[in-house]
Amino acid sequence: MGHGTMATPPTTTITPTKTTLVFTYGTLKRGFSNHVLMQDLIRSGDASLKGVYQTLEKYPLVCGPYRVPFLLNKPGTGHRVTGELYAVSPRGLSRLDELEGITRGHYVRQPIRLAAAEKEGGDLEAEHATSSCVVEAYYAHKSYEEELWKRNGGRSFGAYTENEARGYVKRKDRPQHLTFLDHIRIFVSSPCD
Numbered sequence: 395m396g397h398g399t400m401a402t403p404p405t406t407t408i409t410p411t412k413t414t415l416v417f418t419y420g421t422l423k424r425g426f427s428n429h430v431l432m433q434d435l436i437r438s439g440d441a442s443l444k445g446v447y448q449t450l451e452k453y454p455l456v457c458g459p460y461r462v463p464f465l466l467n468k469p470g471t472g473h474r475v476t477g478e479l480y481a482v483s484p485r486g487l488s489r490l491d492e493l494e495g496i497t498r499g500h501y502v503r504q505p506i507r508l509a510a511a512e513k514e515g516g517d518l519e520a521e522h523a524t525s526s527c528v529v530e531a532y533y534a535h536k537s538y539e540e541e542l543w544k545r546n547g548g549r550s551f552g553a554y555t556e557n558e559a560r561g562y563v564k565r566k567d568r569p570q571h572l573t574f575l576d577h578i579r580i581f582v583s584s585p586c587d
């Protein structure tokens with residue numbers, strides 16, 4: 395009786411998918427109109443919520459046309475901005491980049507330093523040095539950032555809440571014959587409310 399060689403079954407190595415940490419501060423947050431995309435990404439395994447975070451430095455968070463939120467890349471100005479942090483797969487990041495108009499000059503995705511937001515009564519300042527992380531955020535494009543800041547009168551807020559979102563108009567409900575950049579140009583050239 396000969397002994398046959400038993401083939402060993404192939405081993406499967408599971409390689410973890412590289413994720414990008416993305417800070418959301420506006421309509422992608424829970425409770426706002428574009429969060430349906432985040433929910434879809436979570437269901438498909440392309441995103442997971444990491445928690446509520448806050449920028450370490452102050453940044454201006456302003457509203458543009460149709461109450462669309464914009465984070466301006468002007469560190470040291472404005473407020474520490476509170477938002478949600480997500481780990482996003484490459485496929486999920488591609489979908490976010492499309493929504494944010496990266497290739498069309500709407501927003502730019504760049505690094506930002508965050509810390510986990512403290513519960514009420516906590517001291518975020520004391521945690522800054524030990525629990526910060528660098529992630530990605532979508533900032534207003536440089537082509538209109540300064541004009542948007544001036545149009546808002548140098549005023550900003552620390553969180554996009556229901557109050558700031560009051561009057562938000564969904565993309566499908568905006569005039570379709572104009573591009574998003576057209577809407578921004580009209581907004582920044584119009585008088586303040």
